[in-house]
Amino acid sequence: MANRREFLKCTLAAGLAVGAPTLWADGKRQVFFAGFSHETNTFHPVRTGSFGFGQVARIPPAVWEDPGLTVIAADHARPNGGGTIEEEPCREAMNRILDSLRAAMPVDAVFLRLHGAMYAEGLGPAETVLVGEVRSIVGPKVPIACTFDLHGNMPARIGRFGDILVGLKTAPHTDGAQTADQAGRILLDALGGKVHPVSYALPIPMILQGEKAMTTSEPFRSLVEEARRIEREGVPGHQAKILAATLFVGCAWTDSPDTGMSVIVTADGSREAARAAAVHLARKVWDARREFKYGCETAELEDGVSKALAAKESTVFLTDSGDNVTASAPGDLPLVLRHLVERKVKNAVVAGINDTPAVNRCFEAGVGKSLSLSIGCTVEKRYGPPLVAEAQVVRLIEDPRMVVVRIGDVEAILADGPSAFTSPQQFPPCGIDPLTRKIVVVKEGYLYDALTKIAPRYIMLLTPGAGDMRIESLTYTRRRKPLFPLDPVVTFDPDAAPIL
Ligand SMILES: [Zn+2]
Structure with a gap:
């Protein structure tokens, strides 16, 4: 007007x-x-x-x-x-x-x-x-x-x-x-x-x-x-x-x-x-x-890490899909970190494990100090114990409050709350250039667009958690029935949609 x-x-x-x-x-x-x-x-x-x-x-x-x-x-x-x-x-x-x-x-x-x-x-x-x-x-x-x-x-x-x-x-x-x-x-x-x-x-x-x-x-x-x-x-x-x-x-x-x-x-x-x-x-x-099939490369945890280590690409992003923070999972499972540490993997970083008590303990200890740290499972307790390991504090970040620790040759970014690394810009405050690491783990399902743009390759790990991709094994109590593909016989006639 x-x-x-x-x-x-x-x-x-x-x-x-x-x-x-x-x-x-x-x-x-x-x-x-x-x-x-x-x-x-x-x-x-x-x-x-x-x-x-x-x-x-x-x-x-x-x-x-x-x-x-x-x-x-x-x-x-x-x-x-x-x-x-x-x-x-x-x-x-x-x-x-x-x-x-x-x-x-x-x-x-x-x-x-x-x-x-x-x-x-x-x-x-x-x-x-x-x-x-x-x-x-x-x-x-x-x-x-x-x-x-x-x-x-x-x-x-x-x-x-x-x-x-x-x-x-x-x-x-x-x-x-x-x-x-x-x-x-x-x-x-x-x-x-x-x-x-x-x-x-x-x-x-x-x-x-x-x-x-x-x-x-x-x-x-x-x-x-x-x-x-x-x-x-x-x-x-x-x-x-x-x-x-x-x-x-x-x-x-x-x-x-x-x-x-x-x-x-x-x-x-x-x-x-x-x-x-x-x-x-x-x-x-x-x-x-x-x-409908997965629109990205997928693998079980151990197999996915093996593929990443053997990859010709200089960096492989792995998404911890079971603990996908962008699908509102708690983001505190240390399963991938534990696997990398136990396997003595070098040059890997796990970005964004939600653990407020561990973050607080690292802030109290200070940069350069080593401490025995319990990591993860403060919210999600159904998938095994926390990872208890000797960790060295590498960096403290005030806003958002995070810490970088080193366990063996693996770095972990611990966060004060669920933390999805969806953009390359989230890494520099942590002192990390992801493209200089062989493996970068983030708590997503499919990799977000901004990271896909820089990732030479990514593999979605089929890990357990509140965002488990294997939905046929989840216990639904409220969903409608029948529902494809969870129920054996499902018919649907779009023409029968009500005329309002
Ligand atoms: Zn969405």
Whole structure:
């Protein structure tokens, strides 16, 4: 909107109908902006009892620079822990956001940064519950836009609560800013009356490790390409433009009735078109269900270390996938470190073992000192004892609080909390150039994009822990049944998806 007079004219012409842009003194539309996100690992041994509150978005979409908008930024609430979230703190965090919204009312639009795999006792998929409550506050006509990680477990009802639902398209994730921007642009167009977004969510009875659905390998790469094509070309038999189409892989380490893959489509003005596009994409995913394989090299611990030592590449990254901090595992298992030490491996570093007491003891001892140190298993106690070893303190890092110790010829970076080394920039403060080490161990599943770019090679170790890749051996108590490939007979007819 160019100026207040034009805005006023427009608003009056619209008869100040319910849901018409709110008239504010400066003529700007008010967009309420909040975040609420988590990838809850229900196999984590400790429940999560509190939330942290921070700034709402790391990468604000470029569209917020539109002079016609006023952004009312509330908190971004994130649980302080990886395990199942307790109901009361989750409800309190939700209420904090909802109270901010009530105080900001009336608003013209809502934009929520979500993940999609949050799971709380008594609430279930808390992010979806939040969107439902936001809808009940703002009413049926105020557009609600949400962005998600593609590892969200999405219930069908999210398609009724939100208008603009857009997830990441890449794994490893490289399109956070584009996703926020895509959702923001659709929201801007909706506010300008150019589009009328409606969404449809279609769960698929299929569970998959994220490492088997990477956009760097097939069949996921082609499936995501098909979603992009649908966004460009629409869906046969429907005139409506498809504004966004996301293939959700889900998070296999969240045991919930919604766990699994799904498709969510946002179309312009036609829920039937959104449904048709979702049915089309869900069928493609289902038809490819037996083709999903790990998108990276994998090995058992001992074999993976042997391969790394024998590799012609100067450096091999090994990911400790069972203790994957980026999948909300505790990150405190010393299994790989123990193996490297016992095997007397040279020139290796294990980056990021969560052990606050060990960090504190090293700070008390000081650089250069040696001490008998118990490492790991302070949170996760189901996979063997801690590693007890004579360790020399090599370096102390204040922020974030970490220490580098040497055990034999192996270095370990111990951290004050779960610590995922996902970028090369995290190593220099530790005095380590990873490319000068033969083996670099990080607590991830697939290696993150920034490290993949520098890694001559990487191998995902199939290690035990709360992020165990062997999901067929996990004890699920809440998942839906039947679910491919965990149950022997699973049928799915996308055409039978309800017409809403
Ligand atoms: Zn993700």
